Amino acid sequence: MEIISVSLHDLRKMNNSEVLILQGCGGDLKEWVDGINDMLTEIGILQNESRFEKAYSFHNEDLTCLLFPFDDVQLDIGKLAMWRLHTHEQFGGTWLSDYVPNRLGGFVSEKEQKQNEDCSPMEETEDLGMEMM
Numbered sequence: 001m002e003i004i005s006v007s008l009h010d011l012r013k014m015n016n017s018e019v020l021i022l023q024g025c026g027g028d029l030k031e032w033v034d035g036i037n038d039m040l041t042e043i044g045i046l047q048n049e050s051r052f053e054k055a056y057s058f059h060n061e062d063l064t065c066l067l068f069p070f071d072d073v074q075l076d077i078g079k080l081a082m083w084r085l086h087t088h089e090q091f092g093g094t095w096l097s098d099y100v101p102n103r104l105g106g107f108v109s110e111k112e113q114k115q116n117e118d119c120s121p122m123e124e125t126e127d128l129g130m131e132m133m
Helices: 008-012 029-042 077-086 096-103 110-118
Strands: 002-005 019-023 054-060 063-069
Touching: 002 029, 008 054, 008 096, 019 096, 029 054, 029 063
Parallel strands: 002 054
Antiparallel strands: 019 063, 054 063
């Protein structure tokens, strides 16, 4: 089980993937991921003993949120969509494709990403007077 912290800017660059976001996940994030895995398995959304082995966390609007990517899991997306709607008040579940435009001002375009890469700081090549032993 791996939970990786990401920035809001990282989310804005994820325009080629769809994920489930749960909002307001306080306390131990590992317990949240284990609980969601157990719940989704029990109701038949996660299939063939598949589990979310990787999740991402981020903070926005004073909330800790968890992001569950669909890579490497077998799931019934239709059932997941219905579960998300039925549990929205409890978990604040939403899709990345809804969250980023509505909460973060939209995805960063490929052109903007390329411009940011081109404007990245140059590598330091200055001799600092240190010798290798």
